[in-house]
Amino acid sequence: MLVVVLVVVLVDVVLVVVVAGAMVATVVVFVDEVASAEEQALTAKDIVTRRRRARRDRTEFMSGATLGGNTSRFDVVAFDADDTLWHSEDGFHAAENTFCELVRPFVTEGVDLRAVLTATERVNLPTYGYGVKAFGLSMLEAAISVSEGRVSSDVLEKLLSVIRELLLAPVRLLPGVAEVIVDLAKDHRVAIITKGDLVHQTRKVSTSGIDHLFDHVEIVLEKDVPTYERVLREIDVEPHRFCMVGNSVKSDALPVLELGGHAVHVPYRVLWELERAEHPVNHPRFGQVEAITDVPSWVRGR
Numbered sequence: 508m509l510v511v512v513l514v515v516v517l518v519d520v521v522l523v524v525v526v527a528g529a530m531v532a533t534v535v536v537f538v539d540e541v542a543s544a545e546e547q548a549l550t551a552k553d554i555v556t557r558r559r560r561a562r563r564d565r566t567e568f569m570s571g572a573t574l575g576g577n578t579s580r581f582d583v584v585a586f587d588a589d590d591t592l593w594h595s596e597d598g599f600h601a602a603e604n605t606f607c608e609l610v611r612p613f614v615t616e617g618v619d620l621r622a623v624l625t626a627t628e629r630v631n632l633p634t635y636g637y638g639v640k641a642f643g644l645s646m647l648e649a650a651i652s653v654s655e656g657r658v659s660s661d662v663l664e665k666l667l668s669v670i671r672e673l674l675l676a677p678v679r680l681l682p683g684v685a686e687v688i689v690d691l692a693k694d695h696r697v698a699i700i701t702k703g704d705l706v707h708q709t710r711k712v713s714t715s716g717i718d719h720l721f722d723h724v725e726i727v728l729e730k731d732v733p734t735y736e737r738v739l740r741e742i743d744v745e746p747h748r749f750c751m752v753g754n755s756v757k758s759d760a761l762p763v764l765e766l767g768g769h770a771v772h773v774p775y776r777v778l779w780e781l782e783r784a785e786h787p788v789n790h791p792r793f794g795q796v797e798a799i800t801d802v803p804s805w806v807r808g809r
């Protein structure tokens with residue numbers, strides 16, 4: 508009799524466990540269905556925003572957990588793109604040489620064609636902005652004006668090919684860039700802040716192979732104080748917790764220093780004439796390094 512009672516009780520317990528398990532499974536399936544329906548309702552932008560928020564939470568957790576409380580003084584480290592992350596100005600420089608060779612036969616001897624081109628770019632900057640297309644328009648205009656209309660259509664066609672090649676050229680990363688971004692992303696938000704043509708810059712960022720490493724990508728018209736002020740507000744960082752890295756003191760350092768941020772200058776072998784500026788060597792929030800691979804130790808040594 509005792510054995511029968513024990514068997515009945517055991518069967519009851521098994522039944523209760525099975526029913527409870529089924530209920531839990533149902534709830535889990537239901538929650539999954541709700542989550543997936545919710546996910547489906549999200550736009551791509553929402554998903555990116557959520558991913559960034561999760562990444563920021565993780566970063567804050569990690570930075571708070573750093574051994575000995577040795578946390579970085581920066582929340583965001585931002586990088587210029589052209590001639591900081593990848594080669595750019597050498598392509599323009601080669602195009603300028605081609606311009607001089609092609610247009611030379613149509614102009615008076617002794618004319619400084621490079622200076623004419625730079626002067627045309629300078630005048631057109633407020634109208635055309637930055638980038639290859641703006642450069643191309645100035646190149647065509649300079650060819651026509653300096654030759655007083657004598658330049659041949661064949662030369663203009665060749666100049667157009669040069670512009671097209673520049674627009675479609677694959678991105679060539681500078682040495683060590685990916686490793687530096689991965690390293691800094693461990694305990695900072697990392698960003699790209701670049702100016703230039705929206706279509707071309709977007710193509711370069713998306714084909715660079717490193718775009719997924721960045722929390723923010725900002726393509727702006729100009730790199731001046733009001734623009735940095737707006738971008739810093741949008742990415743939610745205080746100027747004193749922000750560090751900008753770039754090859755142009757004029758665009759990547761001076762406006763950021765004026766706002767109260769930090770800036771690191773990483774030189775590139777060629778600098779566009781219109782980016783020349785005095786280096787604020789004695790500024791307490793300004794740094795100069797030899798290569799981008801020196802940036803993480805500069806950032807963590809502040």
Ligand SMILES: [Mg+2]
Binds near residue numbers: 588589591753754755
């Ligand atoms: Mg640059």
